[in-house]
Amino acid sequence: MDPNYFSSLYPSVEHLRNRTRQRLPRFVLEYLEGGCFSEINLRRNTDEIREVQLRPYYLREYGGSDLKTELFGKTYDAPFGIAPIGLQGLIWPKATEILSSAAYKANVPFILSTVATASIETVGEITQGQAWYQLYHPTKESLRDKLLKRAEEAGISVLVILADTPTFAYRPKEIRNGLSIPPKMTLRNIFQMMLHPTWSFSQLRAGAPQFKTLTPYIPKGTNMKHLGIFMNKTFSGRLSPSRIAAIRDKWKGKLVVKGIVNEEDAEKALSLGVDGLIVSNHGGRQLDAGQSTIKPLQELAEKFGHRTTLMIDSGLRSGPDVACALACGAKFAFMGRTFMYGVGALGKKGGAHTITMLKRQIQQVMEQIACERVTDFPKHLVK
DSSP: OOTTOOOTTOOSHHHHHHHHHHHSOHHHHHHHHOOSTTOHHHHHHHHHHTTOOBOOOSSSOOOOOBOOEEETTEEESSSEEEOOOTTHHHHSTTHHHHHHHHHHHHTOOBEEETTSSSOHHHHHHHTTTOOEEEEOOBSSHHHHHHHHHHHHHTTOOEEEEEOSOSSOOOOHHHHHHTOOSSOOOOHHHHHHHHTOHHHHHHHHHHOOOOOTTTGGGSOTTOOHHHHHHHHHHHBOOOOOHHHHHHHHHHOOSEEEEEOOOSHHHHHHHHHTTOSEEEEOOGGGTSOTTSOOSHHHHHHHHHHHTTTSEEEEOSSOOSHHHHHHHHHTTOSEEEESHHHHHHHHHHGGGHHHHHHHHHHHHHHHHHHHHTOOBGGGGGGGBOO
């Protein structure tokens, strides 16, 4: 696949989303797009990013723009990457493999979720060890150590530990749909699958999506009814200083904590030796009454921007959104749903198309406001 592939039929995320909505069964689309409770925070995330304004300079000498961004000693070709999403293979078959391959070829980071549908080893091979890995914290230290060892052996360069999922979310749409792997064969779900034969036949060819990284630890013969019980017993999402310290002692690569939104947590994480923070609220899927990510980012950037590598995810959908996040103090941005709309609309070509689309959008913003380097975006923020 050409890493610069672009389809003029889908020049925006809205076009990709509209096509994805035509191709996916409703219960799958609701898993991808849904938030918790009334989805207030889901909307707030994007709405408040769109309130940020940038100041252009039209009479300055301007030498052109460069999207290249240095992060943890590596130079990437754009200031964004692909955020971790669980059950990617449910949304579109082989989505994890498609996106990790596209990210590697385009030289942007891909973060693999613990509950993705491709294993650490598979993604490590696809990305030649350039992927990042997001760890859901196991209840048992022995499983934690096994996952860390596998990540290290797969060449994973950056470990991301998750802070913003201390409990399982309450998502009414998923509850109503009876979401499981494979999807429950309710009459409603069967009818929806019949209306979307391309998705259904693609899933049949690919086989039922599974938590491939966790497969060695799931007891043989475990049916789907008991898989949820296994997950509840196996993982405890709440981080603590002692848990972070233990991982810091064992992990020799770069360590990032994702889900930080206040100064107290940021200070604790940095005191434990982490290398970076991702401001996140899990895409609005955990705390409906929480803040958007853009406001905490601005507050944290003022105090910690010079001390650590500050990044953001949740709510960003487009190139202009990335530009606004960078202007507010983020050094790097991650997006999840945008890339899933890419593969939902275009399948194997979706990853490359979405990366190219976002790069073009950011390039246009930089040229419009006379921003030559990614690190110059804060100079264009209207305060």
